[in-house]
Amino acid sequence: MNSAILIPLIPFLGFALNGLVGHRLSRALSNFIACSAIASSFALSLVWFIRVLENPQHRFDLMIGQWIAVDYLQIPFAFVIDALSSIMLLVITGIGLLIHIYSIGYMHHEKATARFFAYLNLFVFFMTLLVMSSSLPLLFVGWEGVGLCSYLLIGYYFETEEAPRAGLKAFLYNRVGDVGVLLGMMILFLVFKTLTISDLLQQVSQRGVENYFGWLTFATLMLFLGCTGKSAQIPLYLWLPDAMAGPTPVSALIHAATMVTSGIYLVCRLAPLFVLAPHTLHLIAWIGVLTALFAATMALFQKDIKKVLAYSTVSQLGFMFLGLGVTGFSAGFFHVFTHAWFKALLFLGAGSVIVALHHEQDIFKMGGLRKKLPITFYTMLIGALCLMGFPGTSGFASKDEILYLTYLHSPMLWSLGVLAAVCTAFYTTRFMVLVFAGQPRDLNIFDHAHESPWWMTIPLILLSLGALVAVMFGWPEAFGGHNRIASWLQSAIHYAQSIQPEVHELHIGLAWKLAIITTVASLLSAGLAWKLYAEGLEWEQKFEKKCLHTYRILREKYYVDQAVQTLIINPFFRLGQVFWKLGDVILIDGIGVNLPGAVTHVMGDLGSHLQTGRLRNYTLLSLLGLLGLLVLLWSGRT
Amino acid sequence: MTEPLSFFQALWMGGLQGYLWVGFLLFIIGLMTVVLRRSFLLQFMGIELMLNAINIILLAFGKWHGGIPTASTFYLFIIGVAACEAAVGLALIVELYRLKSTTDADQHSGLRH
Amino acid sequence: MFLAFALLTLGSALAMAFQKNVIVAGLFLVATFIGVAGLFVLLSNPVSAALQIIVYAGAILVLLLFVIMMLNAHEEEPPQEDLYIQRYLGLGVGVLMIGGSFWFIKESKLLQSLSERPVNQVAPVSLNHIGTEMLSHHLVPFEMIGLLLLVSMIGAISLVKKRL
Numbered sequence: 030m031n032s033a034i035l036i037p038l039i040p041f042l043g044f045a046l047n048g049l050v051g052h053r054l055s056r057a058l059s060n061f062i063a064c065s066a067i068a069s070s071f072a073l074s075l076v077w078f079i080r081v082l083e084n085p086q087h088r089f090d091l092m093i094g095q096w097i098a099v100d101y102l103q104i105p106f107a108f109v110i111d112a113l114s115s116i117m118l119l120v121i122t123g124i125g126l127l128i129h130i131y132s133i134g135y136m137h138h139e140k141a142t143a144r145f146f147a148y149l150n151l152f153v154f155f156m157t158l159l160v161m162s163s164s165l166p167l168l169f170v171g172w173e174g175v176g177l178c179s180y181l182l183i184g185y186y187f188e189t190e191e192a193p194r195a196g197l198k199a200f201l202y203n204r205v206g207d208v209g210v211l212l213g214m215m216i217l218f219l220v221f222k223t224l225t226i227s228d229l230l231q232q233v234s235q236r237g238v239e240n241y242f243g244w245l246t247f248a249t250l251m252l253f254l255g256c257t258g259k260s261a262q263i264p265l266y267l268w269l270p271d272a273m274a275g276p277t278p279v280s281a282l283i284h285a286a287t288m289v290t291s292g293i294y295l296v297c298r299l300a301p302l303f304v305l306a307p308h309t310l311h312l313i314a315w316i317g318v319l320t321a322l323f324a325a326t327m328a329l330f331q332k333d334i335k336k337v338l339a340y341s342t343v344s345q346l347g348f349m350f351l352g353l354g355v356t357g358f359s360a361g362f363f364h365v366f367t368h369a370w371f372k373a374l375l376f377l378g379a380g381s382v383i384v385a386l387h388h389e390q391d392i393f394k395m396g397g398l399r400k401k402l403p404i405t406f407y408t409m410l411i412g413a414l415c416l417m418g419f420p421g422t423s424g425f426a427s428k429d430e431i432l433y434l435t436y437l438h439s440p441m442l443w444s445l446g447v448l449a450a451v452c453t454a455f456y457t458t459r460f461m462v463l464v465f466a467g468q469p470r471d472l473n474i475f476d477h478a479h480e481s482p483w484w485m486t487i488p489l490i491l492l493s494l495g496a497l498v499a500v501m502f503g504w505p506e507a508f509g510g511h512n513r514i515a516s517w518l519q520s521a522i523h524y525a526q527s528i529q530p531e532v533h534e535l536h537i538g539l540a541w542k543l544a545i546i547t548t549v550a551s552l553l554s555a556g557l558a559w560k561l562y563a564e565g566l567e568w569e570q571k572f573e574k575k576c577l578h579t580y581r582i583l584r585e586k587y588y589v590d591q592a593v594q595t596l597i598i599n600p601f602f603r604l605g606q607v608f609w610k611l612g613d614v615i616l617i618d619g620i621g622v623n624l625p626g627a628v629t630h631v632m633g634d635l636g637s638h639l640q641t642g643r644l645r646n647y648t649l650l651s652l653l654g655l656l657g658l659l660v661l662l663w664s665g666r667t
Numbered sequence: 668m669t670e671p672l673s674f675f676q677a678l679w680m681g682g683l684q685g686y687l688w689v690g691f692l693l694f695i696i697g698l699m700t701v702v703l704r705r706s707f708l709l710q711f712m713g714i715e716l717m718l719n720a721i722n723i724i725l726l727a728f729g730k731w732h733g734g735i736p737t738a739s740t741f742y743l744f745i746i747g748v749a750a751c752e753a754a755v756g757l758a759l760i761v762e763l764y765r766l767k768s769t770t771d772a773d774q775h776s777g778l779r780h
Numbered sequence: 781m782f783l784a785f786a787l788l789t790l791g792s793a794l795a796m797a798f799q800k801n802v803i804v805a806g807l808f809l810v811a812t813f814i815g816v817a818g819l820f821v822l823l824s825n826p827v828s829a830a831l832q833i834i835v836y837a838g839a840i841l842v843l844l845l846f847v848i849m850m851l852n853a854h855e856e857e858p859p860q861e862d863l864y865i866q867r868y869l870g871l872g873v874g875v876l877m878i879g880g881s882f883w884f885i886k887e888s889k890l891l892q893s894l895s896e897r898p899v900n901q902v903a904p905v906s907l908n909h910i911g912t913e914m915l916s917h918h919l920v921p922f923e924m925i926g927l928l929l930l931v932s933m934i935g936a937i938s939l940v941k942k943r944l
Contacts, residue, residue, distance in 0.1 A: 642776030681782025683895035691881035734902035736909035747925040751932035758936035
């Protein structure tokens, strides 16, 4: 029963070992410590997953101790393992393990690998803490912890200029969201007088749907603000593309597979609460679809292979939120699951390409790498097919489920979603073609390319297998499958709930129609991209000349970064300067600190004239004091 | 058995008030010597005067309390302390004179801001 | 008799206080001590008077005059700066204290009642009395005074002696 506590604890021990004495250990030993920590954690997760699988309705509550106990604020230090968290655990530790193994190869030429592995282990610790915690404050600890690890790992190359800045950016954007989570938690505590998730949801089931703008709506909105920060949604998505300054395994693990999905996890965890706030859900759906669409268009003309994947991640996260927003919690979560596999795969493949080309990330300089990097190519092809939703792949299953539910909710949202899917197909084909097909554009780079060592290729192969197998868990029922993941998550998400989310009737005909429309549109777009880019870059250069403005806008990501810089950051900077000059220098330093100091100094100067050093002056003064005292006593006597 | 003296008679003829008055005046003269003169030696003498003044007052009270020997005993103790004070004080004066070759107390004013 | 001794005491004290030459001031101090001793006799306390002469006029004064001679600083040096505040404030305080003490002696009811006690029959305090009193009731202070004298002797020697 208590072996669950080891799931976060072992990575923490790995972190402590590598973080404290890692720089003295040999490289192989520190690699071994990190990987074995995650491996044992993965094995335990697997055991727990099987245990949950036997009885998906059951929730394991693991009370470890009391954490905070003040009056009615009772927060236990407890874990909960149910279908939701066990799947997340499996994803985190499973993909985490593969990425750790991959990192051994990827980080082979770096110096401070012990530090890197320590951070990775710490990340797994916090992430497992996040998904296992049974109360919101404990979840928040994990939430902040993964943010910290994200910051540390983005800034891993701290000698460079942009990496620390990107880390700081990620941290600050997350901070905005975290304020939201804190506010949401406080409101929930005010309303329900508890922060334990099970108690909270128990009480939620006694409340009606809140169709007006009330406390619940506000609380869920605030929580969702936190999710937009952590999961890179509009308006707080800007940090994720910059976060690609970190090492590629970090991008794969933290910024594609696990951490960024914690927002979706939070919403799923509190799904009954969100169901009661339809306004919030509506907003989530819209934010999700807009993010999906905009990020997909931004990915269209990126030059950096990791930037393409970063925007793709943002876009896919948007799809997940779209699913959540239309109350398809299990569909959204299924997309988390499948996306974790194929996006990690794509990132690791990109990392493999980058290493093969000696840290060249510009896809315009690649081309024709299929022959040089066969394993990378075929594994990435699987990932790309999943990403664009090729029929039969896991990406198709989860995305189609989301889009189907969206159509039932609102055809408008659905059409935007399809547009985003079309863009996805286009940019996926574009970068695959530019990297692997055609003729090499930079022979110097091409000639030195080599396939990655097996440390890196084996995780790629395993991940591609995972991406293929993931489809088994949730093939939509409309196509004759059995949506296992939905039935597992049923109890975890709906939580003995009296109010069920709207039950969707299964229109098989409609589902087929929608799937065909999406697929055909995606395939057409992919084919177009194939045709346009098969000969190289000519079409894109022509397009750039013809539609300079459109191209520029897309390339520069709608100038959002610049707008934020001028509209938010610079005014705040000026305001900060004003506060610094007025508040700090004049008010606090001047009036608050220096003025009393000056007054004391002047008074001390005046008083020091009494201190002449002459004995008789002192005698006279003490005599005066004595006389004064006598007079005082005398007058007080009568 | 004589009549009690009046106040001014006591001052002139040696009543309790007369001794007290002499003691007070002697004390004040000693104090003024300390406060107004600058020489260490004179200040030291002033201190001796003040000690004597309180001795007078002590013994005067002793007599008017019935000639008890406690007053004389404490007078003895005071003399002992005064002797100590004289020894140490004069040693300090000698040492200070060696330091600055002056007996002017005002010039030994190093302990200040 | 009282008036004569009182005048001798106060007069020579005043003369000492205003004397420029330190040696002459020391001699006036001797006169003051003798006057005080006379007052002690009038207070029917001949033992104290004898002690006064022996210890003060004898020991302490001799020590003081020794030091004065040794230091060879007979005249007070001219002042470095005129501390008129000190002077006038000191004089003011002195006058105030004289007035205050006079008023105190005159007005105090306690003193008045105390002074009306008969003192003519009071027997002179004898050495016998003092010895008995000191060694029976004040033995510990007596020992401590002895110790204090020893310590101050050592202290004085260690202060003055340059190299022990």
